Amino acid sequence: MSTTVAPDLEFIRSLKTFGGENLKSCYQCATCSVVCPISTDDRPFPRPEMIHAQWGMKDKLLSDPLVWVCHNCRDCSSYCPRGAKPGELLAAVRDYSITHFAWPRGFARLFNDAKYLPLLFAIPVIVLFVSLGIEGHLHIPEGKIVYSKLFPIHLVEYLYIPVTFFGFIAGLMGMRRYWTAISAHRAGETPHRTMVEAAILTGKEILSHTQFRKCSVEGKRYFGHLPMFYGFLGAFATTTMVTLYYYLFGRLTPLPLYDPVKILGNVSAVLLLYGCFRLIARRKEEEPEERNNLPSSYFDWLFLGLLTAVAVTGTLTELTRLSGAAGIAYPTYFIHLSLIFMLLGYMPYSKFAHLFYRTAAMVHEKMYAQEEAAVVLPAPPELPPVEVEEEEEEEVAAPAAAGVGAPAATSPLGGGGSPLGGGGAPPSMFGGSKIGGGAPPTSSLGGGSKIGGGAPPTSPLGGGGGIGGTPPPAPGGGSKIGGSPPPAGGSTIGGSPPPPAGGSKIGGSPPPPPGGSKIGGSPPPPAPGGSKIGGTPPPPAPGGSKIGGTPPAPPRPMFGGVTPKPPAPPAPPAEEEAKEE
Numbered sequence: 001m002s003t004t005v006a007p008d009l010e011f012i013r014s015l016k017t018f019g020g021e022n023l024k025s026c027y028q029c030a031t032c033s034v035v036c037p038i039s040t041d042d043r044p045f046p047r048p049e050m051i052h053a054q055w056g057m058k059d060k061l062l063s064d065p066l067v068w069v070c071h072n073c074r075d076c077s078s079y080c081p082r083g084a085k086p087g088e089l090l091a092a093v094r095d096y097s098i099t100h101f102a103w104p105r106g107f108a109r110l111f112n113d114a115k116y117l118p119l120l121f122a123i124p125v126i127v128l129f130v131s132l133g134i135e136g137h138l139h140i141p142e143g144k145i146v147y148s149k150l151f152p153i154h155l156v157e158y159l160y161i162p163v164t165f166f167g168f169i170a171g172l173m174g175m176r177r178y179w180t181a182i183s184a185h186r187a188g189e190t191p192h193r194t195m196v197e198a199a200i201l202t203g204k205e206i207l208s209h210t211q212f213r214k215c216s217v218e219g220k221r222y223f224g225h226l227p228m229f230y231g232f233l234g235a236f237a238t239t240t241m242v243t244l245y246y247y248l249f250g251r252l253t254p255l256p257l258y259d260p261v262k263i264l265g266n267v268s269a270v271l272l273l274y275g276c277f278r279l280i281a282r283r284k285e286e287e288p289e290e291r292n293n294l295p296s297s298y299f300d301w302l303f304l305g306l307l308t309a310v311a312v313t314g315t316l317t318e319l320t321r322l323s324g325a326a327g328i329a330y331p332t333y334f335i336h337l338s339l340i341f342m343l344l345g346y347m348p349y350s351k352f353a354h355l356f357y358r359t360a361a362m363v364h365e366k367m368y369a370q371e372e373a374a375v376v377l378p379a380p381p382e383l384p385p386v387e388v389e390e391e392e393e394e395e396v397a398a399p400a401a402a403g404v405g406a407p408a409a410t411s412p413l414g415g416g417g418s419p420l421g422g423g424g425a426p427p428s429m430f431g432g433s434k435i436g437g438g439a440p441p442t443s444s445l446g447g448g449s450k451i452g453g454g455a456p457p458t459s460p461l462g463g464g465g466g467i468g469g470t471p472p473p474a475p476g477g478g479s480k481i482g483g484s485p486p487p488a489g490g491s492t493i494g495g496s497p498p499p500p501a502g503g504s505k506i507g508g509s510p511p512p513p514p515g516g517s518k519i520g521g522s523p524p525p526p527a528p529g530g531s532k533i534g535g536t537p538p539p540p541a542p543g544g545s546k547i548g549g550t551p552p553a554p555p556r557p558m559f560g561g562v563t564p565k566p567p568a569p570p571a572p573p574a575e576e577e578a579k580e581e
């Protein structure tokens with residue numbers, strides 16, 4: 001059965017503009033799916049999404065629930081040997097989907113271009129000015145600074161209850177559209193949890209920020225988002241309580257500094273400010289040379305900037321009131337109210353909408369996903385030694401290439417040869433498990449197979465030709481016939497794309513790497529780091545295709561600052577063997 005794909009070129013262009021400019025560099029090596037904390041064996045992520053993006057398969061990507069479960073930890077981008085930046089690409093898809101699902105969509109487009117910012121700011125300013133004009137309050141009030149002299153409480157309520165209501169209702173409408181899309185994506189699947197159960201689990205996860213703690217590259221963001229999240233909730237609670245104070249007890253603002261609600265407001269402001277500045281600092285931080293700087297689009301800055309501006313002007317509103325400078329205090333309050341209008345009223349169109357989409361995706365995932373991604377993985381099981389048949393020994397010439405269980409772990413945390421796969425534990429993550437190296441390929445087409453003779457374990461990509469038997473001359477693998485060391489599983493001619501399954505995280509088979517073609521094929525990528533914990537990145541795979549191959553890309557320094565080392569020479573024959581000779 002053939003499937004026709006009609007690429008949406010406009011979608012591809014938009015993704016490139018939003019931050020996915022390197023999406024075409026992906027050559028499906030699956031490294032990202034191996035390192036991603038939310039990827040599972042059944043559902044590798046985000047490698048398939050890279051193909052969908054390259055092919056402009058908009059509907060598929062926008063209805064993919066994992067896109068919003070991704071926490072932009074950027075572990076995948078740091079390990080990607082091609083600099084394709086899968087993490088950033090997914091962030092671009094998310095930004096795009098906010099506009100796509102928003103209601104009304106036409107209005108949402110105004111948030112993607114900085115040239116509309118003055119217009120977006122002008123809307124609340126005009127609304128507030130007109131309201132003040134109607135109230136006859138278009139002047140700085142006399143006497144002690146009390147903000148309700150400028151904006152009476154009823155006016156604030158008439159304006160802000162509808163604005164907040166609109167923001168939430170429009171946000172929920174977008175969320176509903178999104179829910180319908182992801183449900184269609186999973187048509188035919190049966191949920192194994194009720195929505196209520198899934199929502200409770202999601203709530204717990206959000207409140208504890210569990211997902212943020214799984215990030216390694218973006219680990220610091222936890223310390224920004226957490227205080228900012230609780231600061232925002234605290235500020236929201238403060239506003240609600242001030243309203244209740246007024247209606248239940250007739251108490252007016254300003255409240256004394258020792259009042260519990262005032263204390264809550266001030267603590268929340270400090271948390272919000274701290275969180276925002278930490279997140280801004282993170283965005284401005286220069287990354288080590290071997291990593292991409294965290295890209296920040298206008299869309300990113302719009303929301304973060306708006307939230308920070310709300311926190312700053314809120315704090316200044318209080319400080320200027322305490323200082324008694326009415327000429328500064330009232331205009332600051334005016335600006336503060338305008339910014340709150342933007343933050344809440346524009347919630348469904350800015351990045352603030354992540355609140356709706358992430359929650360929906362997380363609930364959906366908990367209802368349907370069969371397997372939760374493992375976070376802490378046990379060491380790979382020890383496998384019993386396997387008898388070596390004579391025939392095989394003859395076929396396998398080099399000791400290092402012996403197809404049977406030659407453990408050659410380079411990761412300080414382990415590794416070990418699989419009795420079935422041969423070639424020992426490849427130092428590359430292509431064969432290694434996340435923790436402790438892992439089993440080599442078991443496929444007869446993979447690296448170091450019994451039939452193929454196999455590459456020595458110094459090949460970072462598991463190398464080893466399907467036909468040949470002689471150990472490859474170059475440590476990067478490669479068979480006697482055909483120079484290009486196909487990453488395990490590469491086809492002889494043309495290299496079909498690998499199946500979408502990812503690599504086993506626990507000592508299992510390595511992910512199917514990109515199909516290296518013997519004729520005209522590109523060389524394998526410099527394999528990124530081996531064991532996720534403590535592993536030294538393996539050497540780049542030397543050698544390319546003999547016929548028409550593209551020269552290999554220079555090794556890219558990997559996350560953690562460890563530059564790939566050249567491969568170790570094949571081990572010398574053991575002393576006894578030498579004597580016999």
Ligand code: HEM
Binds near residue numbers: 072225232279300
């Ligand atoms: C409903 C629960 C929420 C979840 C699951 C959540 C999750 C996340 C995640 C994963 C990110 C990183 C995404 C990225 O950088 O692309 C993020 C960013 C952000 N979140 Fe939330 N968030 C939630 C609610 C909130 C709330 C209530 C606020 C406060 C108003 C907030 C403010 C922010 C800000 C400002 C950023 C941008 C950080 C940056 O640009 O570096 N989030 N959120």
Ligand code: SF4
Binds near residue numbers: 027029032050081085
């Ligand atoms: S790690 Fe490999 S599969 Fe993933 S984006 Fe990079 S090149 Fe593509």
Ligand code: SF4
Binds near residue numbers: 037045070072076077
């Ligand atoms: S950014 Fe993190 S969570 Fe998202 S796909 Fe990459 S590794 Fe996975």
